[in-house]
Every structure is written in C-alpha cells, then in structure tokens.
Amino acid sequence: MPLFINRDQIFAHQVHLLEHKLRSKEERILELETENAILHLRLAECxxxxxxxxxxxSKALNHQHQRDAQNITQTALAKLLSQVQAVKQDLSEVFAVYVSFATELEEQSKKLLEKVEQASSSLNGHHGDEVQNLQARVAALERSLEEEKERCGAERQRRKELHNTLVELRGNIRVHCRVRPVLPFDHIQSSSSGSGPASSEEVVYAISDDTVMVNCLKTGMPVQNKMFEYERVHGPEDSQDAVFEEVKPLLTSLLDGYNVCIMAYGQTGSGKTHTMMGSQPLEEHSRTQQEAQQGIIPKAAAELFRLISEKPAESHTVEVSVMEVYNNEVFDLLAKDEQGKAAGQRRDVITTSSGTSEVTSLTYEPVCSTSEVMQIILSVLKLRAHCPTLVHTDSSRSHLIVTLTISSKSPNALALARRLQSAKKDMQRSPQKEWWSPRCRRANPAARHSSDELFASTASSPCPSPSHSPCPSPRHSISQTPFRTKLQLVDLAGSECVGMSGVSGAALWEVSCINRSLSALSDVLGALAEQRPHVPYRNSKLTHLLQDSIGGDAKLLVMLCVSPTQRFITESLQSLGLGTRARQVQKELPRRKNNTLKVK
Structure with a gap:
C-alpha cells in the first residue's frame, strides 16, 4: 500500500521548529543585553x-605648588625688606648731606649777594663812565656786524655773477675725455696677420691735461699721430674724485638759475656707467673706499644737497625722475603698475607754449638726501634694457636719464633779469614776431613798444593788469611763480657699429635706434656749431627730451669715454670726433647781469 506524504504536515512541522529556534535566539539576545547593561554599569563605576x-x-599637586610659591614669595619678600631697609638708611644719610650742603650754599649766597651789592655801589659811584663806554662799544660792534652781513650778501651775489661768467667763458658746452685702463676683455686673438698690429695694443694716450693722442697703426704704413684737444682729459690713473672735481662748478650754476646736463658718450665697455654710476665695492671695504668708487651721479647729488644746506631752510625742494629712451620711445621707470610695482610705462615728449620740452605724466619722487636718490635709482635699474654683445656680456641698450628738478621758493632776481634780456635779444633778432616775451603771444601791433622802452620799465608792458593778463609783469612773476631748474645726468647707450656688437635678429633694431638717436645728437651739435636757424631737436626723442639742457643758456658737459686699445680704435676715433664737433659750438657772449632789478 503506497504511502502518501502530507506536505501540509511537513510544512507545519518545519514552521514549528523554526519558531522554536526563534524563541531560543530571542532569549539569548535578552541574556546578552542584560550582560551588556551590567558591563556598562561596571564601566561607569570604574x-x-x-x-x-x-x-x-591634582588637588594634592596644587597644594604642593602653592606651598612652594608661598615659600619662594616669603624668601623674596624677606630679601626685598632687607634691601628697602638699606635704601632707607642710604636716603637718611643723603638727606643729612643735602641739609648740610643747603645750609652752606645759603650762607655762601648771602656772602656773594653782599659782595655784589658792594661792587655795584662802587661801580655806580666811581665807574659809571666805563660802563657807558662799554655800552657804546657794544652798539658800535653791533652796527659793524650788520654792515659786514650786508657786505657779505653783496659779495655772495657778486660771486654768483663771476662764477656764471667764468663758466660761460669756458663754454656752455664743455667736453671732457676719459681714457679707461686696459681691461681683460681687451686681450683677444687678433684676426689679422702676425705682422699687423695686435688688437690689445694700446694706441690711445692722455698725454696732457687737455690733449689726447691716437696712434693710427696700419700695416705697411708709417704711424700717424692724431691729436684731440678738450677742456679736460683724464688718464687711466685719474680717480673718480679727480673726474668729479672738474664737474663740480656746474652745480653752482644750477642753483643760480641755469639748467645743467652731464652726459657720458662712448662705445660699450668704454666706462660710461662706471663714470656716471660708479662701481659697488665689497661690503668689507670702508665707507671712505665706497665713496671713492662712486660716480658722477651720487657725487653730484651729494654736492647739490650740500649747496642747498647752505641756503635758508626749506628754500629749495628736490624731486627725482628716472627715464630711459629705448627704441626711440621714452619710458618712465618710476611709474607703478596696478599692483604698485615699478614698471616702465611709455610717455610722450611735448614742447610747451614757452618753448621748453616736457614729458607728459612723468613720475616725480621728492627726495631729501643722497641716499634717497640712489635708493630710487638702484631700485629701477633692473628695468633698463640690457643685451649681451661681443664687446660686453651685459650691455645697456637704452639711454638712461636721471633728472633732479630743483624748485626754489624764492626765485633769483638775476636769473629773471637774464631771461628777460634773452627775450629782448630774441625780439631784436626777429622783429616780425608779434609778442614782447615768450609768455605773451597776443598779436596787438598797437600795443607794441620798442625793446629798449619795454625792458626799461615794467609799466610799458602791453598787458594792462597782472591779475587779468596772460603775461604777468616781472615783479608779479617773481612773487608768484616758483623757479625750477633741472640737472639731467645721462648714461647713453653704446655707440659702436653693428659689426662690432655682433648682434643679430631683433637686436639689430635696437642697435639701429641707438645709432640713429646718437646721430641726431651729433646733428643737433652740428647745427648749433654752424649757427643754423633751425636746430633738429625733434629728429629723435633723446634730443627732444634734452632740448632744454643742450640749447639756450643751459650748461652741457659731454664726458667722452674711450677705450685705449687697437681693437676699438674706430669707435674711439668716432667718439673723439663728436667731441671735437661739440667744442665748435659757440654760444652768445656772457650777458651782463642787471644788478638794478629790485624785487619787492
């Protein structure tokens, strides 16, 4: 008989078993939870x-620390108490000495007062005439002192006139030459044959204080000696101080109302930057040695501030600006970018209505000492364009121009008289012009007078009222307009040709711009030497920028820096030739100063 399995019973039995297991698991879970709660209680108790x-x-440690601190404090208080007692003892002794001294001083004062009374009574009785004589002598000495002060002022004014006359007699454009010593990079392999002159052979000599001799050596030809004469020639042995001593007199003219420009001209490696800026010695060198290595720029700034210190306080203010002319563009090296960092920005050069050149939006920094001037200059020198050449590994490819602008709060009457006389001579030369001074350009033929009558009296001015007129009278100009002069210190770029520099590619444009600007400078000097009616200042940004310091009655000193060796003889002859051309410039004879001009 077959067995039939009831699946429902089987499933019911399995469900029963699973429920039994579930109850046993739940009971085990309850046991574990109870044990866990007991363990938590024990952990909390621990x-x-x-x-x-x-x-x-911690309380025990705090008590111990407090006891230690109390012991230390008690010990310190005991020591302090003993010191206070000692100080009190010293004070009592000092007070006793003070009382004794005060008593003695009072007694001595009484005795002295008695003696003074006796002496005054005796003087009143017997020496009254001597006192009156002494008073009269004091008054006479005071009057003599006032007279000497007035005489000293007159002599000081006379010295200014004589100094300016002396500088003008020497020539408003002066040329100095400096021959540098032979340097290691002069000794190179000569490309010519062995019978020709060696490139490192010395051929340029300073044979006297005013003469340079050049030996022109050519293969198979006799030696030809060329002589060049200048106002002053410095040999390789001359120091920086000796070079500056010949430059120093120009700075006195600066405060007397003349613009002054000092520029270094020459090829790369001829010593221009060393002459203008100097070299930085090692830190262990003494301060005297560091000052001896300074160039014209720091020494000129120091001399300028020394001269200003001799003037009345706060009568002069000085501002510095630094520019470079690179690729015939003017860059303001003191200009700041958006982050406040120094970044050279392009500027334009314009000619004002008075005929002077001006750089638009130029940055000026006020300075009060030489250290501030040099700190500003050194901070922006890294912005100057440089490029390695065959002559020098760090050749400057731009013209650096440092300008110190001096503003005088009390303008010099003689300087104004000089400018009025200059305007008078301009009118005499060009009578067809319809203005009586550079500041008045009104075309009014009925108001024009003769030049003699015009400058003989300020009342003859065609302008009716200084307060409403565009051309104020000289007296009004003196009292209202600040007087400004400029000292421009220029380190020109190298004047060598492209073949000597050995540059290629984009650097060729730099060399081309440098040579064109230096050629424009030579053309300006040539036009002045030949007294042409038109001087081409605007042919280059360099000459346009330096127009106020080259033309007119400004004082210009050209420092020719030349190399002594055969390797650079072509560039040396070119530099010496430009110096000879500059010496041919003949300006007007020194004008007699009008000492009768009075300023009220």
Whole structure:
C-alpha cells in the first residue's frame, strides 16, 4: 500500500521548529543585553573612581605648588625688606648731606649777594663812565656786524655773477675725455696677420691735461699721430674724485638759475656707467673706499644737497625722475603698475607754449638726501634694457636719464633779469614776431613798444593788469611763480657699429635706434656749431627730451669715454670726433647781469 506524504504536515512541522529556534535566539539576545547593561554599569563605576583619583592627585599637586610659591614669595619678600631697609638708611644719610650742603650754599649766597651789592655801589659811584663806554662799544660792534652781513650778501651775489661768467667763458658746452685702463676683455686673438698690429695694443694716450693722442697703426704704413684737444682729459690713473672735481662748478650754476646736463658718450665697455654710476665695492671695504668708487651721479647729488644746506631752510625742494629712451620711445621707470610695482610705462615728449620740452605724466619722487636718490635709482635699474654683445656680456641698450628738478621758493632776481634780456635779444633778432616775451603771444601791433622802452620799465608792458593778463609783469612773476631748474645726468647707450656688437635678429633694431638717436645728437651739435636757424631737436626723442639742457643758456658737459686699445680704435676715433664737433659750438657772449632789478 503506497504511502502518501502530507506536505501540509511537513510544512507545519518545519514552521514549528523554526519558531522554536526563534524563541531560543530571542532569549539569548535578552541574556546578552542584560550582560551588556551590567558591563556598562561596571564601566561607569570604574570611570568615576578613576576621575575621583585624578582630582585628588591634582588637588594634592596644587597644594604642593602653592606651598612652594608661598615659600619662594616669603624668601623674596624677606630679601626685598632687607634691601628697602638699606635704601632707607642710604636716603637718611643723603638727606643729612643735602641739609648740610643747603645750609652752606645759603650762607655762601648771602656772602656773594653782599659782595655784589658792594661792587655795584662802587661801580655806580666811581665807574659809571666805563660802563657807558662799554655800552657804546657794544652798539658800535653791533652796527659793524650788520654792515659786514650786508657786505657779505653783496659779495655772495657778486660771486654768483663771476662764477656764471667764468663758466660761460669756458663754454656752455664743455667736453671732457676719459681714457679707461686696459681691461681683460681687451686681450683677444687678433684676426689679422702676425705682422699687423695686435688688437690689445694700446694706441690711445692722455698725454696732457687737455690733449689726447691716437696712434693710427696700419700695416705697411708709417704711424700717424692724431691729436684731440678738450677742456679736460683724464688718464687711466685719474680717480673718480679727480673726474668729479672738474664737474663740480656746474652745480653752482644750477642753483643760480641755469639748467645743467652731464652726459657720458662712448662705445660699450668704454666706462660710461662706471663714470656716471660708479662701481659697488665689497661690503668689507670702508665707507671712505665706497665713496671713492662712486660716480658722477651720487657725487653730484651729494654736492647739490650740500649747496642747498647752505641756503635758508626749506628754500629749495628736490624731486627725482628716472627715464630711459629705448627704441626711440621714452619710458618712465618710476611709474607703478596696478599692483604698485615699478614698471616702465611709455610717455610722450611735448614742447610747451614757452618753448621748453616736457614729458607728459612723468613720475616725480621728492627726495631729501643722497641716499634717497640712489635708493630710487638702484631700485629701477633692473628695468633698463640690457643685451649681451661681443664687446660686453651685459650691455645697456637704452639711454638712461636721471633728472633732479630743483624748485626754489624764492626765485633769483638775476636769473629773471637774464631771461628777460634773452627775450629782448630774441625780439631784436626777429622783429616780425608779434609778442614782447615768450609768455605773451597776443598779436596787438598797437600795443607794441620798442625793446629798449619795454625792458626799461615794467609799466610799458602791453598787458594792462597782472591779475587779468596772460603775461604777468616781472615783479608779479617773481612773487608768484616758483623757479625750477633741472640737472639731467645721462648714461647713453653704446655707440659702436653693428659689426662690432655682433648682434643679430631683433637686436639689430635696437642697435639701429641707438645709432640713429646718437646721430641726431651729433646733428643737433652740428647745427648749433654752424649757427643754423633751425636746430633738429625733434629728429629723435633723446634730443627732444634734452632740448632744454643742450640749447639756450643751459650748461652741457659731454664726458667722452674711450677705450685705449687697437681693437676699438674706430669707435674711439668716432667718439673723439663728436667731441671735437661739440667744442665748435659757440654760444652768445656772457650777458651782463642787471644788478638794478629790485624785487619787492
């Protein structure tokens, strides 16, 4: 008989077994939860006991520290108390000495007062005439002192006139030459044959204080000596101080109302930057040695501030600006970018209505000492364009122009008289012009007078009222307009040709711009030497920028820096030739100063 399995019963039995297992598991879970709760209680009890132990230990440590601090404090107080007692004892002794001295001083004062009374009574009785004589002598000495002060002022004014006359007699454009010593980079392999002259052979000599001799050596030809004469020639042995001593007189003219420009001209490696800026010696050198290595720029700034210190306080203010002319563009090296960092920005050069050149939006920094001037200059020198050439590994490819502008709060009457006389001579030369001074350009033929009558009296001016007129009278100009002069110190770029520099590619444009600007400078000097009616200042940004310091009655000193060796003889002859051309410039004879001009 077959067995039939009831599946429902089987499933019911399995469900029963699973429910039994589930109940056993739940009971086990309850047991574990109970054990877990018991363990948590025991852990809490252990933590509480541990915390109480720690608190007791910290309290014990605090009590111990407090006891130690109390002991230290008590010891210190005991020492302080003993010191206070000693000080009190010393004070009592000092007070006793003071009382004794005060008593003695009072007695001595009484005795002295008695003696003074006796002496005054005796003087009143017997020496009254001597006192009156002494008073009269004091008054006479005071009057003599006032007279000497007035005489000193007159002599000081006379010295200014004589100094300016002396500088003008020497020539408003002066040319100095400096021959540098032979340097290591002069000794190179000569490309010519062995019978020709060696490139490192010395051929340029300073044979006297005013003469340079050049030996022109050519293969198979006799030696030809060329002589060049200048106002002053410095040999390789001359120091920086000796070079500056010949430059120093120009700075006195600066404060007397003349613009002054000092520029270094020559090829790369001829010593222009060393002459203008100087070299920085090692830190262990003394201060005297560091000053001896300074160039014309720091020494000129120091001399300028020394001269200003001799003037009345706050009568002069000085501002510095630094520019470079690179690729015939003017860049302001003191201009700041958006982050406040120095970044050269392009500027334009314009000619004002008065005929002077001006750089638009140029940055000026006020300075009060030489250190401030040099700190500003050195901070922006890294912005100057440089490029390695065959002559020098760090050749400057731009013209650096440092300008010190001096503003005088009390303008010099003689300087104004000089400018009025200059305007008078301009009118005499060009009578067809319809203005009586550079500041008045009104075309009014009925108001024009003769030049003699015009400058003989300020009342003859065609302008009716200084307060409403565009051309104020000289007296009004003196009292209202500040007087400004400029000292421009120029380190020109190298004047060598492209073949000597050995550059290529984009650097060729730099060399081309440098040579064109230097050629424009030579053309300006040539036009002045030949007294042409038109001087081409605007052919280059360099000459346009330096127009006020080259033309007119400004004082210009050209420092020719030349190399002594055969390797650079072509560039040396070119530099010496430009100096000879500049010496041919003949300006007007020194004008007699009008000492009768009075300023009220």
């Amino acid at each position: 933590l509480g006991k541990l915390r109480r132990d720690q608190e007791e230990e």
